[in-house]
Amino acid sequence: MSAAELEAQAAAWVRRQHFAQWGESDQAALDAWLAEAVSHQVAYWRMSAGFDRTERLTALREPMRKGSATPARRNRTTKFLRPAFAAAAALTLVAGIAYQMMPREKTYVTAIGGHKIVRLADGSRIELNTDTQLTVETAMNGGRKVRLERGEAYFDIRHNDNVPFIVLAGGHRLTDLGTKFLVRTNADRVRVALMEGAVRLEGVNGKIKQRTTLVPGDIAVATATRLSVAKAETAELKVEQSWRQGLLIFKHTTLSDAVAEFNRYNTSKLVIADRDAAQLRIGGTFQSDNPQLFARAAHTMLGLRIDARAGKTLIGH
Amino acid sequence: MADTPDISREDSAPLHSGGPMTASEVRAWFVREVLPLEAVLTAFLQHNWRNAAEIADLRQDVYERVCEAAYRQIPDNAKQFVFRIARNLLINRVRREQVVPIEAVADLDLLDVAIETPGPDRTAIARDELRRLQSALDRLPARAREAFVFGRVHGLSGREIAARMGITEAAVSIHLDNAIRILVDILYGDPPDPRRTL
Numbered sequence: 045m046s047a048a049e050l051e052a053q054a055a056a057w058v059r060r061q062h063f064a065q066w067g068e069s070d071q072a073a074l075d076a077w078l079a080e081a082v083s084h085q086v087a088y089w090r091m092s093a094g095f096d097r098t099e100r101l102t103a104l105r106e107p108m109r110k111g112s113a114t115p116a117r118r119n120r121t122t123k124f125l126r127p128a129f130a131a132a133a134a135l136t137l138v139a140g141i142a143y144q145m146m147p148r149e150k151t152y153v154t155a156i157g158g159h160k161i162v163r164l165a166d167g168s169r170i171e172l173n174t175d176t177q178l179t180v181e182t183a184m185n186g187g188r189k190v191r192l193e194r195g196e197a198y199f200d201i202r203h204n205d206n207v208p209f210i211v212l213a214g215g216h217r218l219t220d221l222g223t224k225f226l227v228r229t230n231a232d233r234v235r236v237a238l239m240e241g242a243v244r245l246e247g248v249n250g251k252i253k254q255r256t257t258l259v260p261g262d263i264a265v266a267t268a269t270r271l272s273v274a275k276a277e278t279a280e281l282k283v284e285q286s287w288r289q290g291l292l293i294f295k296h297t298t299l300s301d302a303v304a305e306f307n308r309y310n311t312s313k314l315v316i317a318d319r320d321a322a323q324l325r326i327g328g329t330f331q332s333d334n335p336q337l338f339a340r341a342a343h344t345m346l347g348l349r350i351d352a353r354a355g356k357t358l359i360g361h
Numbered sequence: 362m363a364d365t366p367d368i369s370r371e372d373s374a375p376l377h378s379g380g381p382m383t384a385s386e387v388r389a390w391f392v393r394e395v396l397p398l399e400a401v402l403t404a405f406l407q408h409n410w411r412n413a414a415e416i417a418d419l420r421q422d423v424y425e426r427v428c429e430a431a432y433r434q435i436p437d438n439a440k441q442f443v444f445r446i447a448r449n450l451l452i453n454r455v456r457r458e459q460v461v462p463i464e465a466v467a468d469l470d471l472l473d474v475a476i477e478t479p480g481p482d483r484t485a486i487a488r489d490e491l492r493r494l495q496s497a498l499d500r501l502p503a504r505a506r507e508a509f510v511f512g513r514v515h516g517l518s519g520r521e522i523a524a525r526m527g528i529t530e531a532a533v534s535i536h537l538d539n540a541i542r543i544l545v546d547i548l549y550g551d552p553p554d555p556r557r558t559l
Contacts, residue, residue: 047421055538055545063512063519063537078384082432085384086391086424093392094545100491101498101514257516277385 050083054091061259062095067240071260075278092275099256151179154195157309157333159290164188168209171198173228173287174309174332183207196228198288203241212248216266219244221257226284237263237276237284245271292332299324299342303359306335314339317360321348387431394439395427399549402447409451419454423447497547501540508533509540 057074060066078085152172154160160172164180168188172178176195182188185207190199192213201209203222211218213227214234223241227234236245238258245264246255254271258264261281264273276284286293292309294302300322303314309332316322324346330338339357343350351358399420406419426446436442498506504526511522519537523530 047417050421051417051542052538055541056534058541059519059534059537063517063522063533082429083421083425085388086428087421089388089391090396090424090549091541091545093396094548095541097490097548098494098513098544101494101510102516275385275388277383280385 045083047087050087051091053077053084054087057088058091058095061092066242066260071240071278102257148182149179151177153177156311159287166204167202169200171200171288173197192227192229192234194229196226196287198224198226198285200224201241214266215248215268217246217248219246225258233265233267235263235265237281239281239285286329287332290332292330293328294330295327296325297327298322299326299346299359302326302338306330306332306338309333310335311355312336313356315356315358317351317358318348321346321360382432382435386435387428390431390435390439391424391428395424395443396549398440398443402443403550405444405447406451410454419447419450422450426450493548494544497544500547501543502536505536505540505543508536509544512537 057077060070061074074088078088152160152162152170154172154174154176156175158172158174158176162170162172162180164170165182166186166188170178170180170190173196176197177193178195178197179191179193180188181191186204187207189210189212190197192211199209199211199220201220201223203209203220209220211220211227214229215232216234218225218227218236221242221244223243224239225241225243226237226239229235236243236258238260240260243258244255245258245266247266247268254266256264256271256273258273261275261277262273263276263284264271266272283293283295287309292302292305294305300316303316307313312335314335326342326346328341330341335357336352339350339352339359342348342359348359349361351360402423403416403420406416406423407413410416410419423443423446427443430436430442430446498510501509507526508522511517511525512519517525519530519533522537523533526533
């Protein structure tokens with residue numbers, strides 16, 4: 045196939061990914077195409093990376109002008125506010141504001157090792173991972189806002205054009221544009237992995253200027269001063285979500301990282317007593333609630349000594 | 362599966378059938394180290410190959426070979442590696458076509474000089490990126506630019522762009538594909554700032 049044909053196909057994938065509905069089946073089709081040949085990968089990687097560089101163009105977005113290029117939603121509002129409806133609209137607006145001032149709030153918490161699924165009235169689903177706290181705020185107009193105060197959660201959101209779904213975490217705001225995503229926070233740091241749809245990520249206060257729109261496969265890490273976005277393959281995204289099945293999946297993971305993961309899920313802690321052992325790399329699938337099984341496997345396969353004491357298990361040479 | 366943990370040492374053993382490197386590792390390296398060389402690589406190919414119509418194919422070939430090798434091992438020096446592959450590719454083509462353009466072979470020996478051509482200054486690129494993007498936009502065909510600005514700057518979907526422009530979604534797709542290809546060519550293929558490199 046000529047370079048021109050490959051480029052045309054790669055451009056079409058990138059266009060569909062960003063300007064059309066993009067779901068799991070689309071991603072699967074893209075993954076299959078990429079798996080066919082290195083030539084496909086190279087053409088797509090180049091096109092996709094180049095396209096990502098145009099992200100900065102959103103800085104050119106101008107304030108709304110009549111007749112200028114503006115999102116369709118604003119237009120509907122403008123039409124709605126025609127004089128004949130103005131009075132009724134004003135009333136609705138006042139009522140809306142009054143309702144919004146008394147939103148319903150509910151807080152959900154999981155303990156270490158906990159796992160909880162929250163279903164919202166609109167059909168959206170939130171799955172809380174271990175040691176997590178979040179508050180769901182529902183305005184009477186249906187506006188939905190979630191504050192992820194601690195931990196990690198998976199969001200499967202029913203998109204509504206009129207009322208956005210907002211997640212606040214680690215000093216950042218995520219605005220859902222129709223989507224499935226994973227958010228993990230830790231003080232002022234937030235990590236977002238996007239499985240489906242699109243999400244806008246931006247700082248909450250004026251100090252954080254960075255903002256970006258994530259597409260499926262993006263894993264973003266944002267702090268008060270930094271924002272980085274990496275691309276993940278479908279398989280990696282599966283690993284990211286393995287906690288939803290109560291599993292930890294390791295691939296070429298250092299023992300110290302694996303132990304840190306187990307300790308997120310268990311009050312009975314694993315401790316590595318040996319610096320060299322910490323750097324050994326392991327792979328495998330484990331139940332997140334069974335650190336003893338993991339320790340025994342480390343003993344059998346890596347020849348490490350296991351020493352179980354009150355409330356913790358030492359692993360070393 | 363959770364009951365039978367398959368723990369194993371992985372200090373040296375690769376996991377992936379295609380090679381020790383994963384697609385995302387190769388991709389990250391390719392985007393970070395190889396794509397920024399595109400302007401210099403294209404200039405090198407143009408300088409050493411008469412048929413301008415084949416430059417894009419040659420470049421694609423170079424990228425493909427570079428990435429196939431990177432799946433086995435990520436090269437330490439991307440620039441040297443890319444140009445070595447490009448050079449070998451040209452030599453093989455010359456041999457195969459048996460029409461030996463004398464100047465091409467001679468120029469290949471000047472390759473070491475080409476490699477030392479200073480690359481674009483990365484901080485300057487970052488600073489100039491928005492201005493570059495704007496001028497790249499200006500070089501798009503009018504309808505392609507319009508569609509792309511609606512989509513990328515204002516965040517409209519293909520369907521919304523079609524409504525705005527009063528054309529079919531299929532036509533929008535063609536404009537967008539066109540815009541993406543030309544922009545990517547300009548962003549990677551052109552020298553970062555003509556005034557700076559001249």
